[in-house]
Amino acid sequence: MALLKQHLILASGSPRRKELLENINIPFTVIVSDVEETLDNTLSPEKLVMSLAKQKADAVADRFPDSFVIGADTIVAKNGQMLGKPHNEQEAYDMLSMLSGDTHEVFTGVCIRKNDVVNCFYGKTTVTFWALSEQEIKQYIQTGEPFDKAGSYGIQKAGSVLVKEIAGDYFTVVGLPVSLTVRELRKMNFSI
Numbered sequence: 396m397a398l399l400k401q402h403l404i405l406a407s408g409s410p411r412r413k414e415l416l417e418n419i420n421i422p423f424t425v426i427v428s429d430v431e432e433t434l435d436n437t438l439s440p441e442k443l444v445m446s447l448a449k450q451k452a453d454a455v456a457d458r459f460p461d462s463f464v465i466g467a468d469t470i471v472a473k474n475g476q477m478l479g480k481p482h483n484e485q486e487a488y489d490m491l492s493m494l495s496g497d498t499h500e501v502f503t504g505v506c507i508r509k510n511d512v513v514n515c516f517y518g519k520t521t522v523t524f525w526a527l528s529e530q531e532i533k534q535y536i537q538t539g540e541p542f543d544k545a546g547s548y549g550i551q552k553a554g555s556v557l558v559k560e561i562a563g564d565y566f567t568v569v570g571l572p573v574s575l576t577v578r579e580l581r582k583m584n585f586s587i
């Protein structure tokens with residue numbers, strides 16, 4: 396692969412993260428890291444998302460020591476319980492019922508690695524859901540949207556109907572706190 400002088404790699408298979416990075420017109424390459432994600436409930440959400448983001452960046456960075464490698468991870472947290480992706484309809488139903496009519500937090504951890512330099516940080520956004528009827532939850536699950544998303548919803552598509560309000564960066568919810576990431580890249584002398 397021909398590498399530019401300052402080359403960026405997104406170590407993520409998330410189509411949302413790719414789209415968010417494309418929005419800001421920096422050239423980059425996607426190299427998916429197949430890290431086995433386990434939710435360690437003994438860690439705080441902040442530490443957990445940064446640790447998973449680092450594992451994803453590490454899985455790729457060793458092979459590309461001259462590149463800036465970005466790993467990221469998103470989870471939903473409510474009352475000390477952390478929600479990843481649902482494994483089946485029942486889990487999606489349980490998560491959405493838990494989030495209904497109440498406020499939760501979405502954490503996205505990001506880790507940028509350039510050779511031995513590691514910079515991990517996170518964004519946190521508070522999201523409030525409308526009270527959802529059983530029928531509304533079931534209808535939403537039928538869209539298929541919940542299954543590759545933390546907390547069983549995607550704010551950017553049909554899941555937008557569930558959301559009453561948010562406080563914080565919208566892009567943190569979608570999977571990458573874009574403006575924060577750009578600022579951290581600049582601190583690492585990446586010119587953008």
Ligand SMILES: Cc1cn([C@H]2C[C@H](O)[C@@H](COP(=O)(O)OP(=O)(O)OP(=O)(O)O)O2)c(=O)[nH]c1=O
Binds near residue numbers: 410412549551
């Ligand atoms: C809450 C929420 C999550 N999500 C997504 C963002 C993430 O892609 C996903 C959480 O899973 P992650 O494990 O963070 O990421 P991923 O498996 O999609 O990709 P990779 O590990 O290769 O980087 O949930 C939305 O798209 N919208 C939302 O509103």
